Amino acid sequence: xxxxxxxxxxxxxxxxxxxxxxxxxxxxxxxxxxxxxxxxxxxxxxxxxxxxxxxxxxxxxxxxxxxxxxxxxxxxxxxxxxxxxxxxxxxxxxxxxxxxxxxxxxxxxxxxxxxxxxxxxxxxxxxxxxxxxxxxxxxxxxxxxxxxxxxxxxxxxxxxxxxxxxxxxxxxxxxxxxxxxxxxxxxx
Numbered sequence: 671x672x673x674x675x676x677x678x679x680x681x682x683x684x685x686x687x688x689x690x691x692x693x694x695x696x697x698x699x700x701x702x703x704x705x706x707x708x709x710x711x712x713x714x715x716x717x718x719x720x721x722x723x724x725x726x727x728x729x730x731x732x733x734x735x736x737x738x739x740x741x742x743x744x745x746x747x748x749x750x751x752x753x754x755x756x757x758x759x760x761x762x763x764x765x766x767x768x769x770x771x772x773x774x775x776x777x778x779x780x781x782x783x784x785x786x787x788x789x790x791x792x793x794x795x796x797x798x799x800x801x802x803x804x805x806x807x808x809x810x811x812x813x814x815x816x817x818x819x820x821x822x823x824x825x826x827x828x829x830x831x832x833x834x835x836x837x838x839x840x841x842x843x844x845x846x847x848x849x850x851x852x853x854x855x856x857x858x
Contacts, residue, residue: 749806
């Protein structure tokens with residue numbers, strides 16, 4: 671019997687020989703592969719900042735060959751949603767009022783090779799800023815992160831590839847709407 675894991679393999683994982691069964695390769699999950707939730711902050715009254723921590727180069731993700739890091743935004747509008755693709759944003763419309771935006775994020779060292787002379791990685795979290803207009807005056811927006819992971823299991827005559835899409839928990843964001851300015855008058 672063979673066992674393959676999509677998470678890190680314990681240091682104590684080894685081949686076990688018994689009299690009753692053939693060789694058994696077992697593994698133990700030391701830690702779960704949890705994608706961190708994005709951090710969402712209002713930037714004034716016209717934009718929102720979304721930050722994704724650099725989890726992809728830390729255990730257990732460093733051995734899972736992460737790829738296709740994607741930030742997703744899901745919202746429902748009161749009126750018919752426009753929900754249109756933009757140059758770096760894929761939009762998917764569900765019904766008349768529901769929209770899901772898929773924004774690809776570059777993974778430093780994976781999507782951009784570190785041996786490129788023009789490559790620079792400041793080692794900070796990945797931060798993106800979006801205009802509030804993108805969410806079409808929705809009352810709330812759900813943000814989450816998805817990443818593809820892959821782990822190879824080496825067998826005697828072949829390699830078996832395990833792959834999966836891991837998702838973070840969603841963060842519900844309620845935009846703060848700017849209130850119209852009241853005209854101020856003063857009498858002397």
